[in-house]
Amino acid sequence: MKTKLLIFLFLLIATSVFASCQYSSQGQNDPWTPQQLLAPADLAKVLNDPKAPQPLVFSIGMQAIIKGSIDIGPAMNAENLNTLKGKLNKLPKNTQIVVYCGCCPFSRCPNIRPAMELLKSMQFTNYQLLNLPQNVKVDWIDKDYPMNE
Amino acid sequence: MRILILSIALLLIVGTISAQSTGLEPGNKSPEIKLPNSKGDTVSLSSLKGKLVLIDFWGTWCAPCVAEQAELAKLYNKYKLSNFTNGKGFEIYGVSLDAKKSNWENFINTNKISWIQVSDLKFWRSPVAKTYNIQALPFNILMDGNGIILAKNLHGIDLEKGIARFLHK
Numbered sequence: 001m002k003t004k005l006l007i008f009l010f011l012l013i014a015t016s017v018f019a020s021c022q023y024s025s026q027g028q029n030d031p032w033t034p035q036q037l038l039a040p041a042d043l044a045k046v047l048n049d050p051k052a053p054q055p056l057v058f059s060i061g062m063q064a065i066i067k068g069s070i071d072i073g074p075a076m077n078a079e080n081l082n083t084l085k086g087k088l089n090k091l092p093k094n095t096q097i098v099v100y101c102g103c104c105p106f107s108r109c110p111n112i113r114p115a116m117e118l119l120k121s122m123q124f125t126n127y128q129l130l131n132l133p134q135n136v137k138v139d140w141i142d143k144d145y146p147m148n149e
Numbered sequence: 150m151r152i153l154i155l156s157i158a159l160l161l162i163v164g165t166i167s168a169q170s171t172g173l174e175p176g177n178k179s180p181e182i183k184l185p186n187s188k189g190d191t192v193s194l195s196s197l198k199g200k201l202v203l204i205d206f207w208g209t210w211c212a213p214c215v216a217e218q219a220e221l222a223k224l225y226n227k228y229k230l231s232n233f234t235n236g237k238g239f240e241i242y243g244v245s246l247d248a249k250k251s252n253w254e255n256f257i258n259t260n261k262i263s264w265i266q267v268s269d270l271k272f273w274r275s276p277v278a279k280t281y282n283i284q285a286l287p288f289n290i291l292m293d294g295n296g297i298i299l300a301k302n303l304h305g306i307d308l309e310k311g312i313a314r315f316l317h318k
Contacts (some may be wrong), residue, residue, distance in 0.1 A: 062210055062248040064274040102273065103210050105285070110212075122158070137273035138284055147274075 025106055025132025027134045031116045038098055044145035053096070055128075058084060060115040061101030065136055067146035069100070074148040076110040079119060088122055097127040173281060173297055179204065179292045180280050182244065184267035192267050195296065201228075201236035201315060203308075205291040207284055208246040209256045210274075214274050214287040217304065218260060224309060225264050233316040236294035239312065240264065246286065248272040294318055 011046060015088040025037055046052045047067050057069040058078070070087070073080035091097075097119065101111040104106065117144035119127045178220070180203070182194040194204065205221060207214035221241055230240040241264035247253040250270055257266055269275050277283075280291070291300045291311055303311040 004265070062208075063274070065274060076292060103208075104212075106213060134285060135273060137278055141279075 001025075010075070024047065025131055027107060030106075031113055031120055032129050036116075037131040039131055040143065040145060043098060043130060044064050044140075044143070047146045053097040055098045056091070057098045057100070057130075058137050059101070060084065060088075060099050060111050061103050061109075061136075065102070065147055066100065066130075066140065068147055069148065072115075074111050075099075075101070075115040081114055084115060085118060085122070087122070088110060088119070090122075093123055094125050099129035100125070100129055100132055100136070102130075102132040104135060106133050151250055166293070173290065173298060173301060175301070177298050179215055179290055179296045179298050182242070182267070182277055182280075184244065184269050184277070186265065186267050187250070187257060190241075192265055197240050197265075198240060198296065199236060199294045199314065200238045200240045201233045201294065202292050202296075203239070203241045203312070204281075204292065205241055205243045206246065206277075206281065206286060207243060208286055208289040209252045210247065211286040217287055218262065220305070220308070221264075225314060228316075233293075233315040233317060234317055235297075235299075242267070243269065244275075244277055245270075245280060246275055260313075311312075 007052060025034075043055075043057070043066075046054065050096045054068065055138035057066055058072050058073050059066065059069045062074060072084045072087075075081050075084060088097075099112070099119070101109050101115075103111070106112065116127075116129055155166040164306070180193065183191050185191050194202070203221075203224075205217075207217070209215060225239070225241050231239055243262070243264060245253050245266060245268035247268055248270055250268075253266075253268055255269070256262075269277075281288070287304065288302055289304075289308075290298055291303060292298050293315070299315065300311045
């Protein structure tokens, strides 16, 4: 009986691990560290607090959904990446910056990696990727976090 | 102790299942959709009453959705004039979650997509994404001539099997 229970628990844990890996936030070669992932709840809290210092939030995907975010367009497109570079060139290196896309699960998103690589290559010191591992609907809109009109 | 372990196990199972549920199940009526096509004319889902219909939620920014369009073209050409046990003819009602009209229109024209295509160009903010509780793309619904959901999220060989099983024999 004990063995059966142990096997059952092992299978259950294996299933849970598999399910959680479907929307993993961190791949082996991703150009960000776990510490650079910003929880949506944390950003929402800051955006909802007018007294809190506000980061510069860039949408580097299809649409600037998040309140106050600046629409750059998909960073996979060289022209849009240049637009982002132009805006970043005017900023001090320690500016608090957040980028997000949210089209697709992180593993498939074509936009987050070019943007994060650009920030790294430009030697910014205080930038984060909004942790939207599934997409901006599930991880932001469905939670009623603040949005642009 | 054993009861405690089993309770935790049950909670984990329920959590995993509910996280994957989309809320619309076979046997339910498919909610109405009324959206414009690329010419600006509104096409309603209910106007397809009487046909077997595949509602295909997609976007040009979604790589697996784009990859699936060639397969949809094959199925459309193969079955559009077929008779089904619960519908006469097969139609695809493509709902794009694109944000830019030019991307959507260019894709339709370049790939010569001949089935219905509609979009409100609101990306993930589209009200249909909420109505249909879409968690990820691609997503689809197969419904009968009365708008009743037959199956959801069928892809690849499962999609063709899902359509073919309703062929009139």
